[in-house]
Amino acid sequence: MAHAYVASLQSEWLKKKGSLASWMVVTGAFFTPIIIIIARLVYHERLPALYASDGFWTVLWRNAWESMAIFLLPLGVILATSLIAQLEYKNNTWKQLHTTPLSLTIIFFSKLTVILVMMMQFLILFNAGIWLAGVIPQIIIPGVSWPGAIPYEYFLREDAFYFIDCLPIIALQYLLSLHYRNFLVSIGCGFIFWIGALGTLSWKYGFLLPYTYCMFNYLKAGVETKAAVPPVNIHGMALGYFLIFTLAGYYLYITKPDKG
């Protein structure tokens, strides 16, 4: 079983090579840091004061995550998850995959694992991008001091929270894109849920929507907003939704009467 899972994982990892989803991970991770670098180089006269201030890295982290947590990450997860699952529909390969000596359980979970690993890959690259956004302007612009120690523990904790908060989006998008042949169904539903999440941030029950958790994780971090503070542990709720959506997706997948 474990051997088959590893083989399936290798197979799935190879499939995503050169795919649009894998390019999205790289470009998405460096998009915001590059914008920050350009902005800082344009307004370089402000840099000496900025780099000398306390909490430089935390401010940089929040700046980088601002558009990422609200827009880019949820939308990127919606697109990348749908693209990975849709590889089989697009290439008409479900029938070939389902006639390999792999159990449906292994196929389902190895695909999901690849998506989760891609998510981790994104976070690692995004963290590297944030570091570069701090370091590059300091190297290029003369007279800018080194901004001090990086708060690794804070970064890692926040990374873990964002990862957990994305899990419900991954699981639901995975369910939809496995179940529906038409790519527009999963993407369309994802966009609707994301808009719904944006619209319910200030509603006291907004935390019930599984697409809100990335946004709440950013907004709770001391940012002035009109968002309602969730009265519950959103990370726990994210894990709960992830479990429910994954089990539902698995059930729908293995009971699907037509497998290619």
Next chain:
Amino acid sequence: MLSLETHNLSHRFSNGQDVLRDINLAVEQGAIYGFLGPNGAGKTTTLRLILGLLKRQEGAISIFGKAFDKHRIEILRRVGSLIESPSVYGHLSAKENLAVFQKAYHCPPAHIPHVLDLVGLGDTGRKKASQFSLGMKQRLSIALALLPAPELLILDEPTNGLDPNGIIEMRELLKRLNREHGTTILVSSHLLAEIDKLVTHLGIIHQGELIFQGTLEALKRKQQQTLHIVLETGDPGAAMRMLLDDQMEAIFSDGHIRLPAMTKTEIAAMNRKLVSAGIEVYALRPVKNDLESIFIDLVNT
């Protein structure tokens, strides 16, 4: 010994339409079994059921003597397949496509260049499959089916998209695999001429029912049995009376008389007799039943 067997396999679409009724396929080990039928007869549905791509509703499927449902993974390890149109990842090269499935089958990496050479795609390099012609994609799909060195090869219309040379090469490849490795091959097609040149056994399906199953020799015996003579005369009534008086099995239909096969001398003698009796003979021709006419006869019965 049977490599593949179905017992009363039936299938119904969700709208209640019967697609297959009591299909009893029996594919002998080492055979090249042609699964013949017009478009929409139920060939692909049968093959998809056999491979577990459609949920079985009624009947049983056993491959290598084992129930498919209970031994799915064990069976699929020994089966290669191609169902309908090519299934390849467009963003990957031919080699990468095969590597994806090499991991899944856990077969030696050396199989990859071997099967690529077998189907004539050994020199495609890093070219992406999306840039392949339909024929090249079909070849790659056949390479995927051959990758695990299967004991049973299930191919649904494998020559689709291939040019005439490609069709000949594919036929020779399948014959070679069967001869040298003893691979059992189940190949579906609506191309009668193609099946005629390739298979040892045949199953004919029409409107969801298996209307013939047996060896190609058995079908050809049937062909001999159904060979007949067509006679057109100026007075069919008088000709019928005379022929029936001579104990001949003459049948009058569609304005002409149909007679069983006879030798050239017998045909000449009958002609002389008809003319002597003052009956004008307009045409007297043997009708040779090739596979196509047998097939049409069978599906129209």
